[in-house]
Amino acid sequence: MAFLAKLKQSFGSTFSFFTDSFAELKKVRWPSRKELTSYTLVVMVTIIAVTVYFWVLDIGISALVELIV
Secondary structure (H helix, E strand, O other): OHHHHHHHHHHHHHHHHHHHHHHHHHHOOOOOHHHHHHHHHHHHHHHHHHHHHHHHHHHHHHHHHHHHO
């Protein structure tokens, strides 16, 4: 009997977890399409800028290594 009670308690806490999770997701303020587009654009521009920065840095370090060797 103790095993069944423990099993029921664990499934109860699992269902409680999912119920609470869905309740919290209803409270989330999701971004609008315009906000999402602008955030995506900011991320893409940042990724491109960082990529170009490291590419130029890599070319510079490679040139220095070639001069040394």
